[in-house]
Amino acid sequence: MKKRLSISDIAKNLGISVTTVSFILNDKAKEKRISDALTHRVLDYVKKVGYKPNQLAKSLRTGKSKTLGLLVEDISNTFFANIAKQIEQRAYDHGYHILYCSMNNDVNRAKELIQLFHDRQIDGFIIAPTEGLSEVIHNLLKNNVPIVLFDRFIEDLDTNYVVSENKQAAYMGSKYLLDDLKATKVGMLTINSAQTQMRSRLDGYMQAMDELGRDAVIKKIQVDQPDEVTIDLVRDFIVDNKLDAVFFATNYIAIIGLKAIKKYKLSIDKIVSFDDHAIFSLFHTPVTSLAQDIKSISDHIIQILISEINGKSKGYQHIVIPCELKVRN
Amino acid sequence: MKKRLSISDIAKNLGISVTTVSFILNDKAKEKRISDALTHRVLDYVKKVGYKPNQLAKSLRTGKSKTLGLLVEDISNTFFANIAKQIEQRAYDHGYHILYCSMNNDVNRAKELIQLFHDRQIDGFIIAPTEGLSEVIHNLLKNNVPIVLFDRFIEDLDTNYVVSENKQAAYMGSKYLLDDLKATKVGMLTINSAQTQMRSRLDGYMQAMDELGRDAVIKKIQVDQPDEVTIDLVRDFIVDNKLDAVFFATNYIAIIGLKAIKKYKLSIDKIVSFDDHAIFSLFHTPVTSLAQDIKSISDHIIQILISEINGKSKGYQHIVIPCELKVRN
DNA sequence: ATGAATAGGTAAAACCATTTAGCAAACTTA
DNA sequence: TAAGTTTGCTAAATGGTTTTACCTATTCAT
Known part of the structure; x- marks a missing residue:
């Protein structure tokens, strides 16, 4: 129940000034010409108490909160949860904490949260x-708030981002289905977004199909409808188009797709x-x-953000990861 | 690039004192006898700028940071990620933010993080x-820091916790295998913890086995070994004991178990x-x-924590959820 | 008419650190 | 020895709030 010590308690107890203690604790003892003897006396005392x-x-x-804001759509999505874990780890290594939140597809909530985080003097945003977030992010940029976008970026917004090599990967996946697995008819299931x-994933798929002169067969599902509805739509899509291969654009869709395949015993x-x-490794036909x-x-997100916070950035970075x-x- | 307005800017611009503005902004206008006219003038101006x-x-x-600390073993675990999502949502509804981190099975890191969070004036811990965390949590309790444990509790630590009805549930699951599915030999796979x-889940299983006079067959796996090793151990466990049913004590173990079942085509x-x-609904034999x-x-975690922060708690609460x-x- | 009560506010301290500007003593240099 | 430099440290301002204690003018009761 004893009150926390403040820097002035330390100073008082040692009979020196607050300034001196502050200098020493911030590694400015040498620079500010504090004697070694006093430096050690303070350090020892501080450690002792x-x-x-x-x-x-x-x-x-200082105006620096040593806290970063992480805004994702849904932290319970495995991709974001894994990103969150890695980010948190790395941020911590740099002495930063993470305030996170899920936006849950709610633009207003997202805007409010960004404002709220900003009010809390967050040092940077991930x-x-x-x-629909374009405007509010634009405002942050105007205020020189360090930001790194990830997973996707916003076309008309000039800022840092770190994304996967989506088009190339989708192309590679599609080619794998076509060339290696000799698929005759490959459908693409993606979301209405x-x-x-x-878009890049779609592009990669299209490119692969175009190269071989195949017809693209695409279904965009809506994320806000009940899974049962989507499951039936997926079945219709596969059956009606006589598909022998599918490309799921996200794991979220894939899980629903697998449910359809299982439920209707699609072959x-x-x-x-x-x-x-x-x-994916446990389903009866591995994915x-x-x-x-x-x-x-x-790694890239944190490195870019920290260097921008420290004013060491050399223009906006666009990182694309294979x-x-x-x-x- | 314009500097943020401060309360004294507001006061100056309106030609009144900072105190008055503060009172009005904190809903103390009535209590502090500020006239309605002035109150509205301030409110309007504040909104305008x-x-x-x-x-x-x-x-x-105030000494209140309106931030809660959430410490879990691994945020990328679906259970914790889902908890995190819900908690964050509810905390937000009460005007609180969440600082989270994964302890990754590292006691020292955990201790350090708790200290770090405490230094940041976190209002409460989840x-x-x-x-190995018993001591450091005990210290927090001594300092009257509001805490709610969840998922498990610590025996010799008198504090709030919210846990599932583990024993009863494990008993129910075991009975389901024995009575409904007529299993003859049920093995329990759990972790070395x-x-x-x-322990409760084990107890529930044991009770069910005991009641029917069945032998308990238990394997505790180690979480720090490579999955491949564990997979082989699980196969041996199932085959050697001629099990026709298994009870996995967590989804983490279940996934490894399913991998073993698939890899070795266990029947x-x-x-x-x-x-x-x-x-679980997608595996070839549904789980x-x-x-x-x-x-x-x-819900319970947040409700208990908030009421304790507000000094409205009536002794430590132990909630057990079915x-x-x-x-x- | 007088003292008390109330209405409507404000000045200044407190929270706890960092940082700027500067002071006194000791030491150099010419 | 006078002037300049270095050493070693500190007072006070600053960041933006909340809160305590108090002040003045008006109203009320007697």
Whole structure:
């Protein structure tokens, strides 16, 4: 129940000034010509009594909160959860904490949260941007707030981003179905979204189909409808088009797709999905995946953000990370 | 690039004192006898210029950061990720933010993080405690820091916790295998951990076996070994003991177990697992699960924590939430 | 008419750190 | 020895709030 020590308690107890203690604790003893003897005396005492500076006061004075905001659509999605884990780890190594939140496809909530985070003097933002966030992100940029977008970017917004090599990966996955598995009719299942990563994946699929002169067969599903409805739509899509192969554009869709395949005992056995998932090696017909390099993505995000916070950035960076085709049989 | 407005800017621009503005903004206008006219003038102006109080300064002054710390073993685990999502949502509804981190089975890191969070004036902790954290949590309690443990608790630590009805659920799952599926030999696969939830699940299984006079067959696997090793151990366990049913104590183990079943084409088809997972309905022999009530767990956690922060708690609460048996065929 | 009560506000301290500007003593240099 | 430099340290301002204590002018009761 004893009150926390403040820097002035330390100073008082040692009979010196607060300034001196502050200098010493911030590694400015040499620079500010504090004697070695006093430096050690302070350091020893601080360690002995276990004094820790009040981060709030520090942040208030310096304007740096040593906290980053992570905004994703849904933290319970395995991709985002894994990103979150890596990011948190790396941020911590740099002395930063992560405030996170799920936007849950709610633009207003997202805007409010960004404002809220900004009010909290967050040092930088890591955002998987949803449609409709363009304006509020633009505002942040105008205020010189460090930002890194990931997973997708926003076309008319000039800023840092780290994304996967979506088009190339989708092309690779499609070619795998066509060339290696000799698929005759490959359907693409994606979501009804204009986000860049989705468009790129579509582009990669299209390119592969075009090269071989195959017809593209595409279904865009809506994320807000009940799974049961989507499951039936997927069955119709596969059956009506006589598909012998499918390409799922995200693991979220893939899981629904697999449910349809299982429920209606569809005999399709050439399957590729974006994003890896534990299910893919356990399903009765294994699913080949295009795994995003989560470690590398997280590394780049943090590195870019920290260097921008420290004013060491050299213009906006656009990082594109290759995916790995994980072939399963 | 314009500097943020502060409360004193507002006061100056309106020709009144900072105190008055503060009172009005904190809903104390009536109590402090500020005239309605002035109150509205201030409120209108504040809205017009979009002034937002600096949360750091506020926190520094009040000692409340409106931030909660969430400490889990691994945020990329679906159970924890789902809890995190719910918690974050509910915390937000009460005006709180979540600082989270994964402890990754590293006691020292965990201790350091708790200290770090405490230094940041976190208002309360939500912890899925690992072994070895007893002491540091005890210290927090001594300092009157509000804490809610979840998923498991620590025996010798008197504090709030919210856990699932593990023993009863495990009993129910075991009975389902024995009575409904007529299993003759049911093995229990769990992890090498003394955590309370694991012990309770074991107890529930044991009770069911005891009641029918069956022999308990238990294997504890180590979480730190490579999956391949564990997979082979699981096969040996199932084959050597001629099991026709298994009970997986967590979804983490279940996934490894399913990999073993698939890899070695084991013909076991009576399977129950704690925790639900998308895989369970998609595996070739569906897995019945004991789903934890994540919404209810999160609700209770936040409600207890907030009421303790507000000094409205009536002694430590021990909440035990029932699980749902999700039968699959 | 007088003292008390109330209405409507404000000045200044406090929260806890960082940082700028500067002071006194000791030491150099010419 | 006078002037300049270095050493070693500190007072006070600053960041943006909340909160305590108090002040003045008006209203009310007697």
